[in-house]
Amino acid sequence: MAPRWRRSAVTAGDGAPPARLPSLEVIGVVRSAYATREHTPVQSALNPSATGVLEVEARFSAALEGLEDFDYAWLLSWLGRPGDPPPDQVPLRQVPFLLRRTPRDIGVLATRGPRRINPIGLSLVRILEVTGSTVRFAGVDLVDGTPVVDIKPYVARFDQPDGPVACGWFDTVALDEGSTPASLDPTR
Amino acid sequence: MAPRWRRSAVTAGDGAPPARLPSLEVIGVVRSAYATREHTPVQSALNPSATGVLEVEARFSAALEGLEDFDYAWLLSWLGRPGDPPPDQVPLRQVPFLLRRTPRDIGVLATRGPRRINPIGLSLVRILEVTGSTVRFAGVDLVDGTPVVDIKPYVARFDQPDGPVACGWFDTVALDEGSTPASLDPTR
Numbered sequence: 001m002a003p004r005w006r007r008s009a010v011t012a013g014d015g016a017p018p019a020r021l022p023s024l025e026v027i028g029v030v031r032s033a034y035a036t037r038e039h040t041p042v043q044s045a046l047n048p049s050a051t052g053v054l055e056v057e058a059r060f061s062a063a064l065e066g067l068e069d070f071d072y073a074w075l076l077s078w079l080g081r082p083g084d085p086p087p088d089q090v091p092l093r094q095v096p097f098l099l100r101r102t103p104r105d106i107g108v109l110a111t112r113g114p115r116r117i118n119p120i121g122l123s124l125v126r127i128l129e130v131t132g133s134t135v136r137f138a139g140v141d142l143v144d145g146t147p148v149v150d151i152k153p154y155v156a157r158f159d160q161p162d163g164p165v166a167c168g169w170f171d172t173v174a175l176d177e178g179s180t181p182a183s184l185d186p187t188r
Numbered sequence: 189m190a191p192r193w194r195r196s197a198v199t200a201g202d203g204a205p206p207a208r209l210p211s212l213e214v215i216g217v218v219r220s221a222y223a224t225r226e227h228t229p230v231q232s233a234l235n236p237s238a239t240g241v242l243e244v245e246a247r248f249s250a251a252l253e254g255l256e257d258f259d260y261a262w263l264l265s266w267l268g269r270p271g272d273p274p275p276d277q278v279p280l281r282q283v284p285f286l287l288r289r290t291p292r293d294i295g296v297l298a299t300r301g302p303r304r305i306n307p308i309g310l311s312l313v314r315i316l317e318v319t320g321s322t323v324r325f326a327g328v329d330l331v332d333g334t335p336v337v338d339i340k341p342y343v344a345r346f347d348q349p350d351g352p353v354a355c356g357w358f359d360t361v362a363l364d365e366g367s368t369p370a371s372l373d374p375t376r
Contacts, residue, residue: 021266021335023211024306025275027297045346056297060305062280065295069356072349076264076308078209087213092250107253109215109244109339112346117248118212118337120264120308124347147209149306151297155358158233158300159312160348161260168257170343 024078026147027063028056028133032140037114038182042097044123044139046177051128054135054148061133064151068130072154073137077121078147079114087117098173100184106169121146124154212266214335215251216244216321220328225302226370230285232311232327234365239316242323242336249321252339256318260342261325265309266335267302275305286361288372294357309334312342 032052034040041047054075056064067073084090093105096113108116125137135151182188220240222228229235242263244252255261272278281293284301296304313325323339370376 021212021214021337022268024209026209027305043346059276060280060297063295063297063305065281065293066298066356067295069354070298071353071355074310076306076310080210088247092248093253105253107251107255109248109251110254110258110341112340112343116338117215117251118264120338122262122264122310122340124349126349149209150304150308152300152310153298153356153358154349154353155300155355156349156353157355157358157363158231161312161314161342165259165342165344166257167259167343167345168254168341170341170345175345 024149026057026078026149027060027151028054028148030054030075030077030142030144030146030148032142032144034140034143037143039180040143041141042179042181043112044125044141046175046179047141048126048139050140051136051138052140052142054137054151056133056135058133064130064133064135067127067135067151067153070127070153072124072126074152074154075121075123075125075142075148076150076152077123077142078149079116079119079121084115084119090115090117097181097184098175098179099169100181101186102173104169110168120149212337214245214266214337215248215339216242216336218242218263218265218330218332218334218336220330220332222328222331225331227368228331229329230367230369231300232313232329234363234367235329236314236327238328239324239326240328240330242325242339244321244323246321252318252321252323255315255323255339255341258315258341260312260314262340262342263309263311263313263330263336264338264340265311265330266337267304267307267309272303272307278303278305285369285372286363286367287357288369289374290361292357298356308337
């Protein structure tokens with residue numbers, strides 16, 4: 001039987017947090033047809049036929065071995081920009097792009113938006129081809145030049161809950177293919 | 189029609205990578221019943237009935253508003269340890285825990301293991317309760333004390349590919365509930 005969590009057992013194990021986390025390594029860069037966030041589709045699933053290329057640093061190309069046998073992968077990217085507020089000044093409640101027409105504040109950790117405390121993006125992409133240090137993929141929600149910090153193979157057994165699941169405020173909005181922040185902006 | 193990627197269009201847009209990424213903010217810490225990585229189940233989906241608690245920093249609690257309406261969420265965690273090799277010295281080919289009995293080297297970006305170039309963990313957890321700055325969840329693959337760097341709501345429309353998908357070497361191994369690095373080690 002799986003051990004149960006006990007409130008008394010909170011002494012940190014070997015996962016005790018370091019005082020400060022090291023900074024991330026850029027392992028590659030995405031090349032896409034999109035030059036600005038406002039005109040980039042908000043989710044790869046809403047832009048499944050567009051293709052992009054991940055150019056991994058040549059020194060890391062051996063780390064891709066085996067990835068070609070997967071249909072899908074997660075790209076973890078860095079969505080931060082020069083001029084972004086520091087983590088402790090990011091607005092904690094925001095109107096997500098998808099609610100721009102019916103504005104409502106949502107806690108940023110209950111959104112998928114890019115203006116996060118740690119601006120890490122999570123994109124599910126379909127792998128088309130892995131050649132050397134290059135990954136061609138379908139499903140693009142990243143601006144050209146976006147740094148990638150990790151790639152993980154999609155594993156259905158791990159990444160797919162059983163049955164239908166409640167998805168909060170997303171269940172109340174239209175999730176139209178091709179939606180971009182600009183197309184969702186009622187003032188434009 | 190979605191614009192297509194063109195090799196000539198590689199001038200970086202507003203997603204141009206900064207020279208060096210800022211370090212991550214710890215937004216909270218996981219409390220679990222597991223004290224060491226060797227004895228922690230390797231995936232939350234393989235340990236669905238165990239429960240854990242995410243203690244978010246009180247200053248970020250407003251960012252959780254709305255999360256309680258989701259059945260599942262992604263926890264992005266920091267799996268690095270003092271003494272880990274720097275990013276450019278992480279072994280690029282590794283025997284994953286799940287292949288310990290039938291050892292085979294896999295590119296680390298085609299694994300879900302913790303010894304990554306950027307040791308970010310991605311755990312799909314079932315949300316049980318959100319109270320103030322505390323998230324109680326089911327499905328535990330994190331050592332007690334693991335820092336969390338992001339939380340994202342699970343959105344089926346974004347996170348679930350259509351139909352059955354190929355999952356590379358994972359399709360060739362048993363994915364037994366409760367598997368830990370120790371239980372998968374043939375020398376023990």
